[in-house]
Amino acid sequence: MQLGMMSCNLCPRHCGTVPGYCGSTQRMEVASVCVHTGEEPPLKDIVNVFFYHCSLHCIYCQNHQISGSEGRERGKWNVESVETLAERVCKELREVAERHEQPLLGLVTAAHYADQLPPLVNAVHEHGIFPTVVYNSSGYESVETLRSLEGVVDIYLPDYKYSDPALARAYSHAEDYPRVAQEAIEEMMRQVGSGLKTDGDGIAYRGLIVRHLVLPGHVDNSLNALDTLAAMCPDSSRLHVSLMAQYFPPSSSLPAPLNRTLRQDEYDAVAERFTQIGFDGWMQELDAQDTYRPNFNLHGHPFA
Numbered sequence: 001m002q003l004g005m006m007s008c009n010l011c012p013r014h015c016g017t018v019p020g021y022c023g024s025t026q027r028m029e030v031a032s033v034c035v036h037t038g039e040e041p042p043l044k045d046i047v048n049v050f051f052y053h054c055s056l057h058c059i060y061c062q063n064h065q066i067s068g069s070e071g072r073e074r075g076k077w078n079v080e081s082v083e084t085l086a087e088r089v090c091k092e093l094r095e096v097a098e099r100h101e102q103p104l105l106g107l108v109t110a111a112h113y114a115d116q117l118p119p120l121v122n123a124v125h126e127h128g129i130f131p132t133v134v135y136n137s138s139g140y141e142s143v144e145t146l147r148s149l150e151g152v153v154d155i156y157l158p159d160y161k162y163s164d165p166a167l168a169r170a171y172s173h174a175e176d177y178p179r180v181a182q183e184a185i186e187e188m189m190r191q192v193g194s195g196l197k198t199d200g201d202g203i204a205y206r207g208l209i210v211r212h213l214v215l216p217g218h219v220d221n222s223l224n225a226l227d228t229l230a231a232m233c234p235d236s237s238r239l240h241v242s243l244m245a246q247y248f249p250p251s252s253s254l255p256a257p258l259n260r261t262l263r264q265d266e267y268d269a270v271a272e273r274f275t276q277i278g279f280d281g282w283m284q285e286l287d288a289q290d291t292y293r294p295n296f297n298l299h300g301h302p303f304a
Helices: 082-097 111-126 143-147 165-172 177-192 219-232 264-277
Strands: 030-036 046-051 104-108 132-137 155-158 196-198 204-213 240-244 280-283
Touching: 030 082, 046 082, 082 104, 082 111, 104 111, 132 204, 143 177, 155 177, 165 177, 177 204, 177 219, 204 219, 219 264, 240 264, 264 280
Parallel strands: 046 104, 104 132, 132 155, 155 204, 204 240, 240 280
Antiparallel strands: 030 046, 196 204
């Protein structure tokens, strides 16, 4: 949202107010800028910018410290200009560039600041650094907003969380998620293709990776989500899917079955469908639920 902007329609909720459903104001608010190993090998050593706020507010969000009401209470670092953020980003990118010729810049849950992302990337370029830009998204995106990012984003990294509208309503307050996310992913495919291009070191520089987190007790949702993704891509072997087992309940008060971790038999059932379809991509071990637990109360790095 540009300064002075009194309404926002950047995400599918079309709130028309500031702040809207996500709670963001006219300033880019940033929780962390850090180098992250990443869940997917082609995104190793990515410099991630974790933005406050989110248009979904999933009740099981692993980033709940910054996505919802906790984030609204303000964090450790607020950014008021793209140049200030660009300077912080470039510091991290220069360190990564010592290991990788083409560093990766990840913009995590940034839809509510989409109009400020092109100026941010341009500001980074003015420092003489030209990273591969990765747009890390919940999948709940406006096609119109995505079109405004064409030519800015090199790699799209969306979730495809739900095939079941009732589940999307209950867990993410967005019954239209399955349709909206499918349309968004189709637009992403139009822009960057359905495959993934990597350099000689195996680091991605253009394309699409779709993430799907398997939720405990909801195997059917995952099976149908994979089937939907396969139907969207004529050659499913080109589509890179990251099948995630890292779910953990961030609160003891969550309703069953979200109040427990994923069972091996649940993940295995979804992994079997993944293999049958023939996706390219990655699967996780069940112990990922102990590995990827961000803590944004840590100084500077949520995965330290």
